[in-house]
Amino acid sequence: MIAQGMKKRNRGGSSGRLSSSSSIGDLTGHAGENAIATVSAPAPGEFNDVATADVVLGLQLELDGPPSPFSRDVEGPASSPHADPVPSLELYLHSVVLRRCRYFAALLSDRWRHAEQEETTPHGKIYRFNLKVSLPSANRHRPFEAHTSVLRLLYTRDFVSSIVTVSGALEILHVALEILFDDCVRACVRFLEAVPWSEDEERMILSVIPYLPQPESADLVSRILPSTDERTSSEEMLHGLVLSAIQAHPSMPSVKAFVARLLKEFPSRDSVGRVLDRGFLANLETVKSLLAEYASPDFRTAGDNDETEAIQRLNLHAALVSTRKLLWLIERMIDMKVADNAVREWSEQTALAVDLQKAFKDEAWRNIAPGLPAYVMRCTSRLANAVAAGSILSDRQVRMRLVKNWLPVLNVCRDVVSPMHSGQKLLQQELEETFLRIISTLPLSDSQDLLQQCLWFSTRNADCPHLISAFNTWFRRANRHQGEENGS
Incomplete structure (x- = not known):
């Protein structure tokens, strides 16, 4: 019953927002009637499993303002009925997995959780959160791909298979830093430190360095910046x-x-x-x-x-x-x-x-x-x-x-x-x-x-x-x- 109800909510609640300015294929890089169609049918308890999920996370595309890899905003489930619909994507997740990153662990804590973000069902509470996603120029047709990849890694933790290019590592790193997914950040930093870069990629890495934790990033930083005791x-x-x-x-x-x-x-x-x-x-x-x-x-x-x-x-x-x-x-x-x-x-x-x-x-x-x-x-x-x-x-x-x-x-x-x-x-x-x-x-x-x-x-x-x-x-x-x- 809860699974059928959630599926109905998905078909009725998400499709209207997704069709507001772009087709689903344009937003996700895949064809389908709704956002869930971009992911193959999950096993129970896995990523995007509607039947067992207790968290509904809405990724909302932020079209206004300059894109920023670290911009984020948490909102309640409701939006103004008169506002223009914004492209978005709903993912069905599990709180026990989301707590593996510090951002969602804090969001799900009693201190930060709000009543309007909860929905009580016969099978327990469902939490609803929205996360704003800036529109990177490089992934204009797949604006939610990096966030989806990082959230999937919360389940699989298969960093070796997922982080295979410098550009991909940088996209994942931006999201991992945003949601404070420490294990993923360390995996991205380790990959970037070990592979060659182009000049453009090096400039992108330079922009990320101020946000990297120490001492995990020491080897990466020493590769691109002189240390203070190496003045000459x-x-x-x-x-x-x-x-x-x-x-x-x-x-x-x-x-x-x-x-x-x-x-x-x-x-x-x-x-x-x-x-x-x-x-x-x-x-x-x-x-x-x-x-x-x-x-x-x-x-x-x-x-x-x-x-x-x-x-x-x-x-x-x-x-x-x-x-x-x-x-x-x-x-x-x-x-x-x-x-x-x-x-x-x-x-x-x-x-x-x-x-x-x-x-x-x-x-x-x-x-x-x-x-x-x-x-x-x-x-x-x-x-x-x-x-x-x-x-x-x-x-x-x-x-x-x-x-x-x-x-x-x-x-x-x-x-x-x-x-x-x-x-x-x-x-x-x-x-x-x-x-x-x-x-x-x-x-x-x-x-x-x-x-x-x-x-x-x-x-x-x-x-x-x-x-x-x-x-x-x-x-x-x-x-x-x-x-x-x-x-x-």
Whole structure:
């Protein structure tokens, strides 16, 4: 009798609401005359068993307002007779099963249960609740599917078979969080933590993270968000990539190119600057230490022996390798416009410049590290060109020290190194012209001393237009009367 009565209520009470704005097939994804037709005939006491159910849950589609995965509202069974009918679905459930989630356990408790939500029958009480369901754009034609799946899981607890895709897990997770179904939430979190995501899915997971319980979601959160004690985790990763690039064999340029692209596309230029500065300073210290040891009087007065020669060979070769790394780092820093610190550090290397001059005046480097002078000049040239071009704005003292310390190294290199091409110009000539351009930015007193050290440039060619132009510029400025404004 109670089963027949409930079936009559279902056919008479639900169909009118369901047909209000959409067909049942549109709402549930299945054909049928009523909502119950979407589920196969249940066994007694199972999900949606009309005969034994003591709870009637109405899922009511919320058409107004923005969709929210966590919107819910509990109402009494009656609605205004004048209100427009709203698409809905009735499910026949069991209170003993619904109490497996905290939301319905509270709803069915004496504290929250209301008389108007109860209906007394000869076989016991029937509880009626309504649950508003927002309309997700992804399931516009199946708005109740996720809720039905989660409510079914209260009965089956077969999470492994039901949670099989990221999108499905997210839909189920939204409902499980809404009704406080803790076991289902844990199952969804465990699945999401273990499988790959697309970028869109990752954004959806990010939006859910604030609602996830701890510590069950710790592994999932650590996969997508840095922990508070990993302040520089991204920079540590970048630092490791930079180390891999500069230590890669010269025959593997693809590694350097790949890391260079990652650096260029990284969203934080400040982080890239700190990482490159770190690598630059470490390699610069290595070069300084090696050249200082090579130029040390202790080695020069130690006499000729195999051990001393072996150590010297190792020092020069290691200096060459580290200088090659410096060049790659400098090029990346200039490309990323974060070379300000590098220019300042390079301009202050008075001792290194002196040690290099000593090393290049020896003959040993020709057989041990023949490329060392060229790499030193290229490092200096890259930084000096950036300063002269204005892409690195350095103050007067930095510009002056850059030329003052490295001009003597250039003069020594001119005597010991064969000209090398850099683009369309010889590297030495390009560096000469760059130094002259920087000198032109200095006060007359500073540029006077430095220009006199550039006289060696003229030994390459009697017709030296870049040097002549630099001196003519200096004389024009020096001979200008105080207060003269028209330049005549």
